[in-house]
Amino acid sequence: MRDVDLKTKSVNDVILLSEYDVPAIPPPPKQVDTRGYLYLLVDSAYPEYIKIGKTASPRKRLQTYNSDRPIATCRFINISELFLNCTTVEKVILTQVHLDIQPIGKSTEWFAIEHKQTLIDWIIKAEAEAVIA
8 A cells, every 4th residue: 555645646646546545544433413302102002101212303203103104193292302412311211210110011111101290200300400402
């Protein structure tokens, strides 16, 4: 492999270099955007359950939930303020919620609808204590 000496090459020479002549420089690490919203979702197909989750785009997330249904059955009943580190906030909330409430089945995010107010209260508490955008 040879070095590219830009002092002795014209712009046209540099453009004409093959990809094998250009030194491999690793790209900078991708910046992970940790901002997002917490939401509570219900599905009229399963009215006895409620889901807590996180998303960077509530509109896209809801479209994803309803994309394989002939009729949209899922809807948000609560969307938080924008959290700067939504993943961490969600983990903290779920850790605390799991101490008192048993999730449904193997899922860690679905609960009996009777716990709706408890989940809303945890999101409100998180908004009051966490760094939001």
